[in-house]
Amino acid sequence: MTAPLRVALLGCGTVGGAVLRLVEEQAADLTARVGRPVEVAGVAVRRPDRHPEVPAGLLTTDAHGLVTRDDVDLVVEVIGGIEPARSLIQAAIEAGKSVVSANKALLAEDGVALHAAAAKAGVDLYYEASVAGAIPLLRPLRESLAGDQIRRVVGIVNGTTNYILSRMAETGAGFGEALAEATDLGYAEADPTADVDGFDAAAKAAILASLAFHTAVTASDVHREGISSVTATDVARAAEIGCTVKLLAICERVVGEDGDTVAVRVHPAMIPTTHPLAAVGGAFNAVFVEAEAAGQLMFYGQGAGGEPTASAVLGDLVAVARNRVAGAAGAGPTAYADLPTRPIAETPTRYHVSLDVADVPGVLATVATEFARHEVSIATVRQDGHGDAATLVIVTHSAPDAALSATVAALREMPAVRAVTSVLRVEGLS
Ligand SMILES: NC(=O)C1=CN([C@@H]2O[C@H](COP(=O)(O)OP(=O)(O)OC[C@H]3O[C@@H](n4cnc5c(N)ncnc54)[C@H](O)[C@@H]3O)[C@@H](O)[C@H]2O)C=CC1
Ligand SMILES: N[C@@H](CC=O)C(=O)O
Ligand code: NA
Numbered sequence: 001m002t003a004p005l006r007v008a009l010l011g012c013g014t015v016g017g018a019v020l021r022l023v024e025e026q027a028a029d030l031t032a033r034v035g036r037p038v039e040v041a042g043v044a045v046r047r048p049d050r051h052p053e054v055p056a057g058l059l060t061t062d063a064h065g066l067v068t069r070d071d072v073d074l075v076v077e078v079i080g081g082i083e084p085a086r087s088l089i090q091a092a093i094e095a096g097k098s099v100v101s102a103n104k105a106l107l108a109e110d111g112v113a114l115h116a117a118a119a120k121a122g123v124d125l126y127y128e129a130s131v132a133g134a135i136p137l138l139r140p141l142r143e144s145l146a147g148d149q150i151r152r153v154v155g156i157v158n159g160t161t162n163y164i165l166s167r168m169a170e171t172g173a174g175f176g177e178a179l180a181e182a183t184d185l186g187y188a189e190a191d192p193t194a195d196v197d198g199f200d201a202a203a204k205a206a207i208l209a210s211l212a213f214h215t216a217v218t219a220s221d222v223h224r225e226g227i228s229s230v231t232a233t234d235v236a237r238a239a240e241i242g243c244t245v246k247l248l249a250i251c252e253r254v255v256g257e258d259g260d261t262v263a264v265r266v267h268p269a270m271i272p273t274t275h276p277l278a279a280v281g282g283a284f285n286a287v288f289v290e291a292e293a294a295g296q297l298m299f300y301g302q303g304a305g306g307e308p309t310a311s312a313v314l315g316d317l318v319a320v321a322r323n324r325v326a327g328a329a330g331a332g333p334t335a336y337a338d339l340p341t342r343p344i345a346e347t348p349t350r351y352h353v354s355l356d357v358a359d360v361p362g363v364l365a366t367v368a369t370e371f372a373r374h375e376v377s378i379a380t381v382r383q384d385g386h387g388d389a390a391t392l393v394i395v396t397h398s399a400p401d402a403a404l405s406a407t408v409a410a411l412r413e414m415p416a417v418r419a420v421t422s423v424l425r426v427e428g429l430s
Pocket of ligand 3: 128131133134138312
């Protein structure tokens, strides 16, 4: 019998538990697909007493000892967070083990250094599960589209916030209630503010932009806004104009006379209910990729949850195991384009602004003048109500984000404006 490839599993939570189960259940198929048996050599956890489902002989609290063991060939990191995940992956790579990770926070911060270490050691570093869960997306970008020029990657990449926004829009559920459900279902990060405040989506956007545009983008290069300030009023206002609210990740390669730049942003936006992303509900994710030769591609599927994420981990595990059997390592991503980041202030977007105003003669003209003063063109204006209860709903044309945010700041100071009740970007309107 051929000697097995032995796997160290780091972390046994939502994803790790599903990985362990699937590796055991699919042992025969994995052996046939890889060409050698794949078996778990050990499972590193913090509290062994909390894992009665794992054979006691596999459990250890010494994760570093496990990844550097001579009888370990491959390491699966599903602990999450920066440390100790980073040190453990570095130690594994230096010890000659190929690594599979689901850790977007770490890859978005330290991907370049980790890839350099993997290339130096001649091992693989794969992380399909880190972006859009089960959806095959990173390897298509890294491999299938390696001969094309990608211009834009846009999508919904956080299951938790999509679940919350879907529940708010469809059932009128409260924010807290929907978040608790997403956490119970295993979608949320250990600290769900990573989801709600857009950190998780920003990390994923950085990984997508890096692979799509062959440049190093870290999470700190991404303009990030979460959904904690999205109110029931925003959701209702969106519905009034035939839109729904989604947290979008938008990665663009911008062609400029002085050279190309990348613009990467994560923020909630109103999109028309006819837009394909509007139909993406619950913890599902969907990502559009626009490439010069390929045109538009859409990737859709389960973006979070133990089993869907474990599917992507196992796909990577088979890939790195096959490479190991072949005595090779796959080519890592390139960052040769070395593109600067365009700040959000210069990025053109559209805004939807809702104002409570005093319904007196001239108020509309005063408000319109403020938009004109900042060179922001108005696409539509609607007035609802009269007297003290008057509301103005304005949708702008595209303008640099700095001009739009300066306009809103000025509106907040105007005596005729009692309150700015809703400000959201709008995407996908013609
Ligand atoms: N849950 C999901 O839907 C998805 C999760 N991911 C990523 O997968 C990774 C794991 O996520 P989950 O399984 O959801 O988290 P989790 O919190 O359910 O599991 C993490 C496990 O790691 C353990 N752990 C923490 N520090 C450790 C240490 N020093 N040594 C050993 N074990 C340690 C924790 O006790 C916990 O059991 C994260 O990077 C997450 O971002 C990626 C895609 C989807
Ligand atoms: N917390 C993440 C899990 C998957 O990446 C999400 O909700 O999308
Ligand atoms: Na994926």
